[in-house]
Amino acid sequence: MKQHRNAIVFILGLAAALFVGWFVFPRVLYVQKHQPLDFLHKTHAEKSGLTDCSECHTIREDGTFAGMPAMEKCAGCHSDKIGESTAEATLVSDYIKPGHETPWLVYSRQPANVWFSHAIHVKRAQLSCDECHATYGTSDAAKIYQVNRISGYSRDVWGPSMSRLGRAPHEGMKMSDCEACHAKHNIEVGCLGCHE
Amino acid sequence: MASTVLTDSRWIARGEERTSLPRFLLWLAPWAALLAVGVYAAGLCLYYGLNQTNMDNRFAFGLWIFLDLGIIALGAGAFFTGFLVYILKRAELKPILNTAVVVGFICYSGAVAILMIDVGQPLRAWFTFWHPNTHSMLTEVTFCISCYLLVLCLEYIPILLRNRQLRRLPSFLVFEHQLHKLVPVLAAVGTLLSFFHQGSLGGLYGVLRGRPFAFRSGFLIWPSTFFLFILSAIASGPSFLMLITATVEKITGRQLVPRDLFRRLGFISGVLLGIYVAAKCVDTLIWLNVTSPSVGFAPWQYYVHKPFGTPILFAEIVVFGLIPAFLLTFRKTAAHRVLLLTAAAMACGGVLLNRFVLTVQTLALPTLSFDEFLSYTPSWQEIASFSAVIAYGVIVYSLSYRYLPLFAPSKGTDSHVSGN
Amino acid sequence: MSARYGMVIDIDRCTGCGSCMVACAAENNVPTLPKATARTGLTPMLVRRVSNGREGNARRESFIPILCMHCEHDTPCVKVCPQQAVEVDKATGIVMQMPQRCLGCRYCMTACPYHARYFNWWDPAWPAGMEKSLNPGVSVRMRGVVEKCNLCHSRLHAAMEKAAAAGKKEIDPADYVPACVEACPTGAIHFGNLADPNDPVSREARSPNAFRLLARIGTEPKVYYKSKEAWVRALAESNAGREPEVQHG
């Protein structure tokens, strides 16, 4: 025992560090936020047959991407309550009736210095949405939005795994992830190809 | 009396005579104050940005870069002495070795600290390691300097551990002995790294195609300044060590190193300086007559703007090059302590002048025909934050001198001998 | 597409009004710096007044717009940047400065013979509310980084996106015109693809009156100038063919 004391104490320290680093730290680093409404892609796909993402997330004819659909898009169907869910009630009372835009939290929001063109990736390169956004378009829950306290980035930029090891192509939207995909299709773009 | 109350004798190596703690603290006080002011100035630069300096878009480099280059050149004594002692087995230089390491450590850590204030985005400085541009001389500098700083730390630790109190921890003693075995290796690595970054610092300017005053043709990927910087650095390093030691001897009133050591250092310095001056002359001639005209810059252009006339070139090569070289090399003059030290000072001054010319004159001179000649005076923040480095140096050295056996024969044993 | 975007600036047409400078600043969200001087300001496009050095009636003056010359060969700034914050874009020949990568060492500024690079000495700031007037296409740079002309890259983005949306691979040249070119009231700045020998710009670049500043340094700048005045063309040389004595005073 005596002669192992050092080893044990050392390992205790090691273990403590590992625990803090891998379990406590991520939970402290990211703030969890809920969407203003729990929007269900699945329901919209099934009930109203909105199967094509671009029906709401449109690309304008000048090529720019509309991102989150504007209020009138929702109002098109939800001018009055459909169904009894509380989200439905909030949507109509808080946003549609007063005509406020819903402050959606955008999981895959890139910083101001990034220029990403959906037109180029979807129209020219023919990428499908789920190659980057996975199956979120058919999910049946509005997932929790995590924002990094320091950088202010969405968790989706770093990806679900803290170690970023062995992640799927759609997990993570860091520059290295873009580069990896570009390298795979040997597409060469300079810094300002994706930055502004 | 205060000294009876305030004492740190148990930290001072046995048998070493050191002044009383109060007097020591009194000596440190002004330096500490200077350090404080400098840290405040540096804080201003970091918090408000570099608008606190007087640098501008044309004078993108200023006092800081010039002095960084200067102290890094002077710090070259560290690696070069190590090289001489461990690689060329010049044992007689050993007494100066610890001082060399400490001085080197001070110069390099100080330079790196200043660089961190000098760059606009210190938080992103590590990108150089993550996305290095292998073609950039600055990349080479960054890598080598940071690695070499690490080496210097490793070389400093054994000296640190030889402190009387620390030595009492057995594990530290063991550690120190192990490290000590490593020192020759460190010296070798340090030498390699230093050769490269001293050179790259010269390359920094030599590659500036857009600044024909600095641009030099060269050998393979290295412009001539690469080699000139190495030469000038190793030439001035020993001289600088000599000056430091002499100063310490003056202040402490002790003889710390064997009498003939200065002459040896002086000789090394002198010979190298001679070689440097010769090389510098050849380089200057090639540059003025071939390199520069070939890109459309006539030599006279560089010297029509006062105060940067030809005298400065003369001063650099002859006054602060040739003359000290002679004084240091010749037995007669070198034997004369005052002459020797003056020459050493001139040698160091020469290196500083060279770094100054390359940094400041390069930027001050017009490139476009409708450019005007510019001048620049550093702001108090620049001066203060740099003087902080000097203060830091004095403090670190004083502490090292007081508590570490700097001049004890660098064997691990604790001897009672210390000069007299 | 592998273009080599460049300019030919007709000095004889430049009246030095400065429209290009303001248009450039507005397009690229360059802040107004109340404390800045001519040496610390941010002017990615800078019009400089030059003269033939004579006095009285013999004096002649012209205006030379200075922007990043987008050097093609051995590009000084690209070569020196320690962390690849500058590069020559293979597809367009544009020398790209990436502020978010830049660590602000300013080595590139010492390397540039044209002084076309500018350091953000201050935090960019606007009077309350004025940030609403910022151009959505361009992100604002932060204090402590170097910036310069990127040939209004956001306009190239827009053109590319428009082309992609229309299912085209090549952009319509009419969609990509830098702000300074658009702003010039006398049409002195001509912009085009130097790689295309039939592009009017590459034809002008070959004209006997065309010249490049400090061409002998050998960095192959892609910004050409043009003047029928011999003394203006002489400015291309560092010493403008002047003798030492003229340099004095």
Place this chain on the structure above:
Amino acid sequence: MKVTRRDLLVWSAGAAAGMLVTPVPWKLLDDVSIWSQNWPWIPQPARVPVEVKQSSCTLCPNGCGLRVRMAAGWPVGVAGVTMNPITRGALCPLAFGAHQLNWHSRRMRGVRHRGGISSWPEAHAALTKASEEGRTVVIDGYPGRAASSVLEQFALKRGGSYQVVLGSETRGLRPYENWTGVPATSLGYDLENAKTVVSFGAPLLDGWGVPGRFTRLWAERAADADDPQFRLIQIESSLSRTAARAWKWISIVEGSESTLAAGLARVLIEQKLVPARGPIPAVTVSDAAKRSGLTADQIQELARTIAAKRPALAISSDENPSIAALNVVLGSVGKKGGIVGRSRRDPARVTADKSISGARAVVVDASVPWDFVPETDAEVFRFAAWDGGSSKADWLLPAPGFLEDLTDVPSPPSAAGESYAVAPALTKATADVRSAAQLLVSIDSSLTSIDNIIHGRCAEIFRQRAGTLYGREIMPVAQIASADKLEEQLHNGAVWIGEPARAASFRCELKQWPSLAAAAEDPDWAEHWPVPMLPPLASKLYSESSLREAPARRNS
């Protein structure tokens, strides 16, 4: 067993070693750098689509065609309209930063009464009271607008007077008023047809008149041509921007312009270089030479050069009868390529004098340059979008800024032909503002509102079926279906251009040579900018570079 110091050391060693294989140090390093790339205190533009609107610039009476990029209802960029036949895509340097003016730190944000905070109702009441108690003088810096006629109606109804402050271009036309009977505001310079333009210090290439009009003309016909289709001769004491680019620069003694003009006229007449008209000036060639610092030969040479390529048009930097008389001698008044009259005649205007007596209230429109400070004991109501410093006004009233209110754009002062455009309110005001016209209408509801006047003017243009509409495409008015269509197009930034200027023939009688007025010194580039504030980005032109001298009276 107790925990020793050694244990702590060993434990922290273990912890330190452990930390290195957790995300903590690495992720923090990464995130902190990312933070430095997105500093929260650095504003970033909104992520919104950009739409392009067309309109006209209303910051000065030249009404240049604007292409405005709008995002989230705010202007984010300004450019010229190539389709606009007058400006042809050109603008003055200041216009490119104009979209930031509305947030200028010296934007007028609230009603002020004698230095104190006040309100619109109080101002309304005060002006109502004052205008009922006595004579009201209304001063306008931009005559011809719908707003102008509101101001005029009000003044006349209250038995007051409507006076105008004219720009230097129009002031240069004033001498002809007496000689031809045509009001200066209906005269223009037919630059397009002139073969020689002799400028006496007028900054033709630096903000004179409609910026695009002359610069484009010069660029197409004169720049870098050895024998230009038209010659620009700049007579000026200093090597100005215009002089630097002119075909010939004649350097003369400052202030000797009018003498030289007279001298030239004398040479022209004596040497029969022109058919004899008008009086012979008393000034001899040698007088002129002495005064101007030229030699007699140079003056004769110059006269021959001017006479060689005609029509030749002399332009002064400000009101200068002698230079105007030179045009008479050159036969360039009322002729193609000279001083021409626009087909629509305005009534003659009273030009405002700074000292106003016998009035109870003075209303100064926001279009009046800030340096026009009325000296009067009347109650002064000063409208302005930006605070230009001391105005001596009792009331400072915040007026709409750049593109903040609906206004129309009549023919520019120096124009040879008729034009009309409408500048709708593209953006919401950044302060609680009213224009002078709006306030007057709210005081006297019997006045026709701006909208109605504009509506009427559009209808009038439609009724005459003359001229052409330059919008997204070019369309003769005759082909437009209805008045509403026309008005709609104008509201979308189209500009109506009247029939090509018929040099409306009028007689011009000049009895004897006018007095030699002291020429005004070359106007500072910023003086052509009637707004008291320069766009913040203009600092790029002077403080952040040495391209221009910092403007004297404006420190924005």
